[in-house]
Amino acid sequence: xxxxxxxxxxxxxxxxxxxxxxxxxxxxxxxxxxxxxxxxxxxxxxxxxxxxxxxxxxxxxxxxxxxxxxxxxxxxxxxxxxxxxxxxxxxxxxxxxxxxxxxxxxxxxxxxxxxxxxxxxxxxxxxxxxxxxxxxxxxxxxxxxxxxxxxxxxxxxxxxxxxxxxxxxxxxxxxxxxxxxxxxxxxxxxxxxxxxxxxxxxxxxxxxxxxxxxxxxxxxxxxxxxxxxxxxxxxxxxxxxxxxxxxxxxxxxxxxxxxxxxxxxxxxxxxxxxxxxxxxxxxxxxxxxxxxxxx
Numbered sequence: 352x353x354x355x356x357x358x359x360x361x362x363x364x365x366x367x368x369x370x371x372x373x374x375x376x377x378x379x380x381x382x383x384x385x386x387x388x389x390x391x392x393x394x395x396x397x398x399x400x401x402x403x404x405x406x407x408x409x410x411x412x413x414x415x416x417x418x419x420x421x422x423x424x425x426x427x428x429x430x431x432x433x434x435x436x437x438x439x440x441x442x443x444x445x446x447x448x449x450x451x452x453x454x455x456x457x458x459x460x461x462x463x464x465x466x467x468x469x470x471x472x473x474x475x476x477x478x479x480x481x482x483x484x485x486x487x488x489x490x491x492x493x494x495x496x497x498x499x500x501x502x503x504x505x506x507x508x509x510x511x512x513x514x515x516x517x518x519x520x521x522x523x524x525x526x527x528x529x530x531x532x533x534x535x536x537x538x539x540x541x542x543x544x545x546x547x548x549x550x551x552x553x554x555x556x557x558x559x560x561x562x563x564x565x566x567x568x569x570x571x572x573x574x575x576x577x578x579x580x581x582x583x584x585x586x587x588x589x590x591x592x593x594x595x596x597x598x599x600x601x602x603x604x605x606x607x608x609x610x611x612x613x614x615x616x617x618x619x620x621x622x623x624x625x626x627x628x629x630x631x632x633x634x635x636x637x638x639x640x641x642x643x644x645x646x
Contacts, residue, residue, distance in 0.1 A: 374420020
């Protein structure tokens with residue numbers, strides 16, 4: 352069933368290397384461009400960004416496994432597992448351009464290490480494990496909350512541990528967690544057609560932690576990348592995300608770097624400033640050939 356959020360999209364799917372079905376939404380005409388979401392998101396979070404790009408590209412927006420159109424996670428799933436999901440879509444759609452946000456950007460980097468022929472990659476603040484796991488501070492509270500079946504408190508732990516500056520992360524958990532738990536129960540009782548329950552996204556965050564932890568081994572491998580690359584970050588984002596981009600730029604000096612003034616980590620999300628992100632992506636992906644090397 353199509354809703355206002357998904358109007359104009361058609362759905363398709365592919366079978367990944369381990370046999371898991373991976374679904375994606377498609378809109379537009381022209382060269383292929385894949386948009387890969389991050390933690391606490393699904394394909395539904397990128398519908399406005401996809402529509403803004405659809406006049407110039409055939410845009411594919413996957414649901415990472417564990418969400419919406421895609422099959423579940425399995426024991427042992429890791430960064431390579433999710434990169435193989437992306438590669439399956441790359442091969443089916445013959446797409447050579449990818450935009451990845453957050454952990455989706457990490458997965459995109461891993462796919463780039465495994466798949467030949469990709470031409471242009473735009474990465475928005477991949478939370479790379481440069482000097483240990485960037486989310487170490489949230490592990491204890493997050494795991495304890497899951498064990499206690501308190502998904503509202505687990506959600507608050509994620510916000511605080513990832514440097515979110517919203518009101519929910521600033522208020523004491525004993526105030527916010529009960530409110531979020533009530534919202535989650537309401538979602539599960541009456542799920543909307545165009546909504547992934549927050550509880551599902553909170554549970555899936557444990558897989559994003561695995562993806563990010565695995566990212567540490569990528570850094571030595573990416574120094575020889577020749578793919579044209581754009582590194583994006585917002586001036587309102589947490590400091591550890593800027594450090595990750597700094598490290599990537601040092602390793603890949605030919606990469607282009609852009610700061611988006613006044614934007615934060617999920618700027619591409621429907622709820623933030625997807626049209627501003629689209630402007631930058633159109634400029635990058637429509638440019639013919641590779642970007643000039645700058646040092």
